[in-house]
Amino acid sequence: MAAAEQEEREKLRLAEEREEEMESEEGGQQRQQGDGSSEESGESSSSEEDDKECEVEIQRLEEQPLSRVLCRASAAGDQGRIGSKAIMAITFHLVSHQLAAETPKLAEYQAYIDFEMKEGDPARIQLIFERALAENCLVPDLWARYAQYLDRQLKVKELVLSAHDRATRNCPWTVGLWKRCILAMERHCVDHSIIVETFEKALNAGFIQATDYVEIWQSYLDYLRRRVDFTKDSSKELEELRAAFARALDYLKQEVEERFGESGDPTCSIMQNWARVEAGHCNNMQKARELWDNIMTKGNSKFANMWLEYYNLER
Template identity: 30%
Template sequence: MDEEALNPLTSEEGNNGDQPMPDLPDQDLSSSDSDSDSDSDSGSEDGDDQAHQNLQLQTLEAELSANPGNYDTHVQYIKILRQMADIEKLRQAREAMNQLFPLTPSMWQDWAKDEASLSTGSDAFWAIEKLYERGVFEYLSISLWRDYLDFVKENDPSVRECSPAGISKARDLFERALTAAGLHVSEGNKLWEAYRSFEQAIFHTIDEKDNQAREKQIQRVRSLFHRQLSVPHVNMRSTLLDYKAWEVERGNILDAGSSDLDGISFQVASAYKKALEMYDGRDHLEEQICLQDMSDSERLQNFMNYLRFEQSSGDPARVQTLYERAITAFPISSYLWLDYTRYLDKTLKVGNVITNVYSRAVMNCPCVGELWVQYMLSLERGHASEKEIASVFEKSLLCTLTLDEYLDLYLTRVDGLRRRISCAVEAEHGLEYSLIRETFQNASDYLSAYLKNTDGLLRLHAYWARLELNLHKDQLAARGVWETLLKLCNLLCQLRVNLSVLVHKSEVIIHVSIPFFCIKWLTSLYFVSHPGLESSGFIFSFELVKGLAYVDFSDDAHLVAAVAKNKQMLLGKKLSIARSDPKHGKKEHARGAESNDSAEASNAPRARQGQQSTYNRGSDNVQLKGRNTFATPRNILALGRSTNKPTTEKQDDEKPKSNDEFRNMFLKG
């Protein structure tokens, strides 16, 4: 049989009329001398064009050297090189661009055709086949798949010669194409028809005397017809007519000119009716996403409406195909990529499929931190190697992100290392805690200057200290992390600690004058630190601590902010914050009544005073009463004393204790 019959995809429809190198005109060596003048004129013009192209090329090369991430400059640079037919530079330019960005389907088609026009031999075939593989991976394109199938059929010797290995290879490629785009409502039928034509061509190569082989091949073609008739596509009725005509050729009695289902098996007719109903329900949605006279935002919204409809139908394969169509139309829409990946994480849960989508998502939207974070998590769920995860993490740090996104990346990386180190199986693969410490240190070195006195810096170091203490069992290292945080934030200058630490009934009350960030640091220090922590002369004793701290805020704004944090979680712990308002106790009330010269006259006002605590900010006349007066800072009021009582000589002589005196007091306790 002839090659045209064996390669049914070779047609004007699959060729698109593109020339491999359109700017390499054929040379007519038989031109006459009479055309020499016109040739010289055209040669002068060509020289001017060449000089202009060289100037453009130099300008674009300078722009790419200064800013390699400029997508449009890459496109223009490749366009100029293609016009100049500089194939070596063109290859390098395309590879350089693809290192940073995915190429469009048309760019892959141009690349493959250029290489095919200039290269021959088996080595060239394998190189071009790899180009097609890279192209169909990045975006869903029916025309690119058709070009790929045509190229393999025409240039692979085993396929061209119809050897068993070649036929098997072609069938596998067709099945891959159907898996990727067979559910494409408006164009998927082109792949089905190409597959059928290939199998019908194989039938004609079988010896007429080999009835068994011919019957087996007939069943293959029939099966393809049945599969296509069960999938909603455009021109379904035309496909039905083709099927009936083919059956008539096989000797089956059917009315080939009728579009009804007479003579067709019940199963095939039932599947066809269902597919036709599905297509009718999607026809208007297909029209909306294919309209040309609309804005990109309107078209994207139409895609989202279509996606929600498919999701409600409950067929993940159809949803995924439509997502692929949408991102081909809107490749840099971060909203669309995030929606797509979240759907896959929730519904599909197939490791390699999801990681492939994430790898393409970060190529199209590299400046979206959430995509990088979820990419690393998907690799971990898929049991990817440490080398692969580390590579993705390093690439993410090269992108332009927000500080919060960088912090999330570092913490996600640490989370993954912690989980795998804690897992006995993963621990056998050589992961060590030093990787966690190195990641924390790199994060601190890079982010500390930008996150100074923020919750983010606290989260980072609190997590670091907790892992040093609980995972690595190194108390000294945990202490060192907190000391590093102190130095980074200059807390020794900001705390303005009054050193009025009181011990009463196993409770430590700390009075400091600090912003709200610092009281959160003190709280987290209590949660993750260990007994006897000492830092730069400020002593904390946690042997008997209940977790009570009295804090004097520097202004009312920080006080309001602190009270608003009541019952919220901090590093996994619930905070309990209340404004100081101690109530009057019975013993204090009795003692106060006995010390007054006129108890009967003063009982009523004292009873009212016992229900409140007065603290006039900015005034020296501070009054705190009640059973909880032990929580009163030393510089405000002596323990258990009232400002209305006369000051004794012993009280006047009492002075705030130094750091050494407090240390000795704690050690004696």
């Protein structure tokens, strides 16, 4: 009898322990569900707060100049008030809104370009440059900045040469764009005949002052000089360089002086360069002296610095 009672008590104890275990498991599941719902509610509330912050920031910046918009949006991100996605959303909204207001918006585009250059994303930088140039294709400085970025950062031959070609076609009166174009073509090993053709186009572009023609000739002559192997006594490239120097002097005297009333080269810089090449690279002092005698007869004999240049050549 006592054994039976003992067995009943043991069964009852085991049943109670099992019930307690089941209750504890159910409580744990409920707590986990509660934690999950709190996390979800926390995330949703955080998302709602971000949206509200974006709206507040947009309203605050809506009526301000684009340059200030970009600076303040970036500063807000640096201070941790809004996240990077919010910054991009604000920037995109405000920039699109302001750029769509009137065209062309050169100052706004310049500010946006500055912002993207600071961020450093090549695809976005190229995109905003292209968008700006679509509405400001007759602004030489914008073309020059775009070409410089491609030359120094991307360095992709097709993109670089295409940009330089478009720049010279849209702003042919700007000598600086032609000079950069020739340098870019040389840097990317474009065929010599194509570079010569580009130079001839530059001469026919219709520059607005005589000094522009001197600059383009100097740039072209420098290119030809770099092609010459001066370790050889004579070469096709050297003869081409000498012929180009002679043609440059004739061109300035006949074409440029007739059009502008001046050669654009009062100090005879092209002739000085020719003399340096003959004296320094070709050891042809006779030709160098002939050139300098010609320089002095053009009214330069009264300037002390010209005599010093002549003296340095003789040294």
